[in-house]
Amino acid sequence: MGLDADELGIVLAVALPLLALVSRRARVLLRHARGRVALALGRPQERYGRWFLAEYGVLRNIYLNQVETLDLADSYISLSVQVEGEASAAQVPATTLLAEFGPRRIVIVGDPGTGKSTLLKAYGSGLLRRTAGNSELNLFGRTNELPFLITLQRGRVVVLLDGLDEISPPAYEAVRSAIHAFVTADEHAELPTSMARVVITCRRQTYRQIEDDWMAWFSSTSYAIAALRDADIERFVNRRAAQFPAERPAAAFLADVRASGTVDLHRVPLILTISVGLYTQLTAYEIPHSVGAFYDEMVRELLRRHDFRAENQLRMNRYRAEDKHRFLRELAVHLARTRWSPFADFTYGEILEFCSARRGTVPRLRDDRDFVDEIIDRSGLLIRTTDAGHFAFAHRAFHEHLAAAQLARDPQLGCTFLLEHAQNPEWRQVILLFCGENHPYVAPFLQALADESVELACHCLATAEVSTDVAASLIDQARQLSLLPAIMETVKSPVTDTRSLAFEALRSELLWIAQRASPAERRRIFSGLFGGHLPVAGKVLLAMSDHATPEMANAIAELTATLPDDEPTLVAPLWHCLAIPDLHRRRTTAQQIVERLLLLAMNRECAETLERLPALRPAWVADADRTAAYPLKRGLPASSNLVSLLGMGHALRVFDLLPRKNLYLTALAEPGRPLAMIETSPFWLKLSPHRVVQVLSWSAFIAALVGNLAVARLAYRGGVDLRQALLPLLVSLAVFTVVVVATSMWATRRFVDHLYAAPFTRWVYLLPTTESAFSPSQVERSGSSWQRGHATSRRDTWWPG
Incomplete structure (x- = not known):
């Protein structure tokens, strides 16, 4: 060259x-590029990935009338799970449980509409999108065979099995045996399938009846999908704020939900999605007060959706929504009553056959196929499940609702039929929905149902509107049988008197347990009672706190000790207990309550809940206690509830009982009072040793780079001998960099030591900011948040700065 x-x-x-x-x-x-070439060549794994993403990666959301890409981080509700039956277990994101380092055998249970199926679809789609074009399967050369064995041995195979509860009884044993053989294969076998991760979903009530078949060899632990919290509901709605009309924004929807008293209904993702869809599409829509009304309104809207293309235009639908609605109700009952598995898939031929048999009940029906196709193509209520022509309702909940609604049309016959199936778990949800229908046979049906199952009858009170006498009789029977979880469901009743009876029954039973049962027995009872019902548990405890006695405060303290440290609904009842006069004289009880609140306040949502509660300034907490516990002047105001709580902790000497793993409490106990002195120098607010060192280090690096380029330029033009000048220049620049960095670090440390009379560097993260009082601080960025043996929650641990 x-x-x-x-x-x-x-x-x-x-x-x-x-x-x-x-x-x-x-x-x-x-x-x-390799991945794209492999995709074009059509290798088996790429073909499977394309099929999975096409089948499950895109969701036609019929409730919101749009197509959504399933994405756990964006359009999908971030569900949380907790160990089933352990109320004290912390909630963790479902994605954390399903992550690569999670358990190899997972059972996820939940009630209808809680998002079990959508969770698996979104998780599988996310895995495939994340590894598209970057899979380790592309590293095996030009072979056209899937290197499944290598992937399996590395534990990179995930098997997702959705809907164990939908397996028909004749096929159940065969399915169970096949899964058993798959997960127990010898690791040295030709195909060691036992090294794969397997995830199964099932309805909670169904799994409770069959869990003995699975616990010994599959998984001894099941994980329940937790109810949505208030913050989850707000996040879901705010992400879809653009879909709300200007005259009815997202904030108005949230206000209407709170005003209607249906917040607990909206803790179910399916109900929340339906409610948002109806609210955004129907101008005169008012939020119903029952689950059945939600489903009924959604079905009507889906059947009417294409009645008109636009205002003042011709109809697209040829058949009336009322006729199609009646047909679907009758079809739902017919399929459920005439099949071995009531809510299994059905064929297109079965739909046509039933339509032909019911031709006389549908006016203006000219062509059976045309009528059925309009329901399938226009409403989205019936969806194709296989290429062989099998169909199912868009969600099993719709099938159950339509069956219950049709049985309620002839309630006397419906009561007889459902009582015959009261012990069949497949019909449990239909029975609950049937009791929510407004018909005169609800009360006698519940009384007859109690002879079959008092537990199920009490669960039905959550949807039924019956007299106080009927409700009181069922609750008393449940108390005699110690069916506290069933009474817990009654708290959700739409009838105020029924809710009051349930609260009173729970208050009496829980007070007795807290005072007389052993700690181990209390924990067992409370875990079974509150597991999966934390928002309802908060309501029960709040009702108990209205009885302002020291004995009740002690009972509430004992109850909350068995619950997670990140549940916002526990804050209000504990805070109300601190308003009881002379509670501080019962020092142990007061310390338990304050300690529990301090732990809850380390969670951001709990701290926000605390700040929204009425101010509390008990006489036994002096201003000196507040100042000593929170000496910062530029942080929270003195009127803050969190400052008052810290003052109570100081007055009761609670800080001595807490582990020093929270940075704020650790700094509070440091010699030299760093928190009190941190605001004494305005200069300190502008000074960061890390920034000074960083700027000087980059300056030295840039100077070295410029020097190298200058020498290279001179050498190229012949102005200097590169071989003679390069080595001394590099050495001098290196020495310059080291000297600048060392000097800056020494000077900064000397200044800080002089200012605070003690080494002090880590508390810079506790400095007040100009943001809102409840912006997440950086206190816990070092990962030292207090964890009680549980996985870290998605709700960040924080402390005010």
């Missing part, structure tokens, strides 16, 4: 760093 040694050295000095910078990106691009 005609270059001498010096010129070649300059070229290499410039080219090699550039190659180093782009090499990593080049490897990434090459790996993606």
Whole structure:
């Protein structure tokens, strides 16, 4: 090329760093290119990935009338799970449980509409999108065979099995045996399938009846999908704020939900999605007060959706919504009553056959196929499940609702039929919905149902509107049988008197247990009672706190000790207990309550809940206690409930009982009073040792780089001998960099030590900010949040700064 040694050295000095910078990106691009080529060639794993994403990665959301890409981080509700039957277990994101380092055998249970199926679809789609074009399967050369064995041995195979509760009884044993053989295969077998991760979903009530079949060999632990919290509901609605009309924004929807008293109904993702869809699409829509009314309104809207293309235009639908609604109700009952598995898939031929048999009940029905196709194509209520022509209702909940609604049309016959199936778990949800229908046979049906199952009859009170006498009789029977979880469901009743009876029954029973049962027995009872019902547990405890006695405060303290440290609904009852006069004289009880609130306040949502409660300034907490516990002047105001809580903790000497794993409490106990002195110097607010060192270090690096380029330029023009000047220059620049960094660090440390009379660097994260009082601080960024043996919750631990 005609270059001498010096010129070649300059070229290499410039080219090699550039190659180093782009090499990593080049490897990434090459790996993606390999993936694209493999995709084009149609290898089995890529073909499967394309099929899975096409089948499950895109969701036609019929409730919101739009197509959504399933994405756990965006459009999908971030569900939480907790160990089933353990109320004290912390809630963790479902994605954390399903992560690569999670258990290899997972059972996820939940009530209807809680998002079990959508969770698995979104999780599987997310895995495939994340590894698209970057899979380790592309590293095995030109073979066209799937290297499944290698992937399996590395534990990278995930099997997702949805809907164990939908397996028909004749097929149940065969399915169970097949799964058993799959997960117990010898690790040295030709295909060691036992190394795969397997996830199963099932309805909670169904799994409770069959869990003995699975616990010994599959998983001894099941995980329940937790009810949505208030913050989850707000996040879901706010993410869809653009879909709300200007005259009825997202904030108005949230206000209407609170005003209607249906917040607990909206803790179910399916109900929340339906409610948002109806609210955004119907101008005169008012939020119903029952689950059945939600489903009924949604079905009517889906059947009417294409009645008109736009205002003042012709109808697109040829058949009336009322006729299609009646047909679907009758079809739902017919399929459920005439099949071995009541709510299994059905064929297109079965729909046509039933339509032909009911032709006389549908006016203006000219063509059976045309009528059925309009329901399938226009409403989305019936969806194709296989290429062989099998169909199912869009959600099993719709099938159950339509069956219950049709049985309620002839309630006397419906009561007889459902009493015959009261012990069949497949019909449990239909019975609950049937009791929510407004018909005159609800009360006698519940009384007859109590002879079959008092537990189920009490559960039905959550949807039924019956007299106080009927409700009191059922609750008394449940108390005699110690069916506290059933009474817990009654708290959800739409009837105020029924809710009051349930609260009173629970208050009496829980007070007795807290005072007389052993700690182990209390924990067992409370875990079974509150597991999966934390928002309802908060309501029960709040009702108990209205009885302002020290004995009740002690009972509430004992109850909340068995519950997680991140449940916002526990804050209000504990805070109300601190308003009881002379509670501080019962020092142990007061300390338990304050300690529990301090732990809850380390969670951001709990701290926000605390701040929204009425101010509390008990006489036994002096201003000196508040100042000593929170000496910062630029942080929270003195009227803050959190400051008052810290003052109570100081007055009761609670801080001595807490582990020093929260940075604020650790700093509070440091010698030299760093928290009190941190605001004494305005200069300190602008000074960060890390920033000073960082700026000087980058300056030295840039100076070294400029010097190298200058020498290279001079050498190229012949102004200096590169071989003689390069080494001394590099040495001098290196020494300059080291001296600048060391000097800056020494000077900064000396200044801080002089200012605070003690080494002090880590508490910079506790400095007040100009943001709102409840913005997440950086206190816990070092990962030292207090964890009580549980996985970290998605709700960040924080402390005020």
